[in-house]
Amino acid sequence: MTGIPHGAEWFNPLRDTEDKRLPRIAGPCGMVIFGVTGDLAYKKLLPAIYDLANRGLLPPGFSLIGYGRRDWSKQDFEEYVLGAVKDGARTDFRENVWQRLAEGMFFVKGNFDDDKAFDTLADTLKDLDDQRGTAGNWAFYLSVPPDYFSDVCHQLERSGMAKAQGSSWRRVIIEKPFGHDQESATKLNEIVNSVFPEDSVFRIDHYLGKETVQNIMALRFANQLFDPLWNNHFIDHVQITMAEDIGLGGRAGYYDGIGAARDVIQNHLLQLLALVAMEEPIAFTPQELQSEKIKVLKATSPVYPLAKTTARGQYAAGWQGSEYVVGLREEEGFDPESTTETYAACTLQISNRRWAGVPFYLRTGKRLGRRVTEIALVFKPAHHPPFGNTQAPEELHNAVVIRVQPDEGMLMRFGSKVPGSTMEVRDVNMDFSYSEAFTEESPEAYERLILDALLDESSLFPTNEEVELSWKILDPILEYWGQRGRPEEYPAGSWGPESAERMLARDNRTWRRP
CATH class of the missing domain: 3.40.50.720 (NAD(P)-binding Rossmann-like Domain)
Structure with a gap:
């Protein structure tokens, strides 16, 4: 019986024969x-x-x-x-x-x-x-x-x-934006593809050019530490957050009528979901990566009833740090009766063997508590811990948090004994920071993406099918919201409307406070 010799290397799709330290220089163009x-x-x-x-x-x-x-x-x-x-x-x-x-x-x-x-x-x-x-x-x-x-x-x-x-x-x-719903995105793709073949079309999603987003694939597929746990046997739920602390002053012409879901969830957050949830590609090539993302997006859908599994809001006046700021409808250029949401949250499910039963909570908003983008994978609690509730509180959950911005890095949360004579367990964090671990500064997202387009490297660019599938996921939510009138207000500087808290509370969960 033949086996793999001790020390032999397993196949790694992230490795190829090129020395990645050598710069990729664009040819004549x-x-x-x-x-x-x-x-x-x-x-x-x-x-x-x-x-x-x-x-x-x-x-x-x-x-x-x-x-x-x-x-x-x-x-x-x-x-x-x-x-x-x-x-x-x-x-x-x-x-x-x-x-x-x-x-x-x-x-x-x-x-x-x-x-x-x-x-x-x-x-x-x-x-x-x-x-x-x-x-x-x-x-x-x-x-x-x-x-x-x-x-x-x-x-x-x-x-x-x-x-x-x-x-x-x-x-x-x-x-972006690549349309405002699935129908318009399909028409837009038909217009572009009637002139340029799909392999000559590069749709920019600048989030995919961020170093930390690309590190999701390295984290998952280059480390045996995480792969066995990256499934519904161990993960309780996933939270994907893009929060901004700024308002919309001066952007009425672009934002009014579009809203947070179209602006962020359809592209940035669903792309992050696809990278977190996709299967390991056969090879680290554009075709294989896009194929795996498409499989995930095809399996993704909203959780119903939408009245309880989604939330939307509109920021009102309040304190943003030490500054008192006006609400959206007082911003210059916005209609006082505007129904455009500045906060959007939804619950999605992925119908495949790896993720069945694991809710993915996506949220984005303006005028929130701080500027942060992160992906948090929250693990299930231990089945039968030998500690009482006073020693290990029920809210103790392990988590892996991937910080996309502004402090690029990764955090692992786990339980540790509190120093002392009693057995008391509390949450502690182990933190990895890009800025501390590497002396070389990461390239700006647009640098990476422009160079990739000139080099015909399309791994980080969504295909027309990805765009249309993303709209297919979001369209039922947008249609439901369109029938609901004005969004719920939330004070500037908070973490969103009460309906977003209720959305998770119905499942006995809470949002992370980054």
């Missing part, structure tokens, strides 16, 4: 940003591009084209990008890096329905292929509202820019 004058481009995209260049991860001939309605010269555009870099870059400013990057910057003026402007853009791409060696490889970043996707995609197809020639490539990068 360029990028066109539509909506380059918007907040996202100024605060995130342009600083991320500079940081990639500063780290030596972009090719020498990398070219950046901004497209917009402003009457800018090349110099005007350079000055705008320089301001964004100095305001938002995470790496030190180096003049030689900036000069090299600025040489490849250009601006094309036009609207999204302007045939002549798009023809000028197409000519600019051809000129740069010849002059800067971009080799016909272009990524089009649609940093614009979904209403404009159709116009931009149509123009890219009409002008011939969407179609690659020979061995070159053309890719499109899309920002």
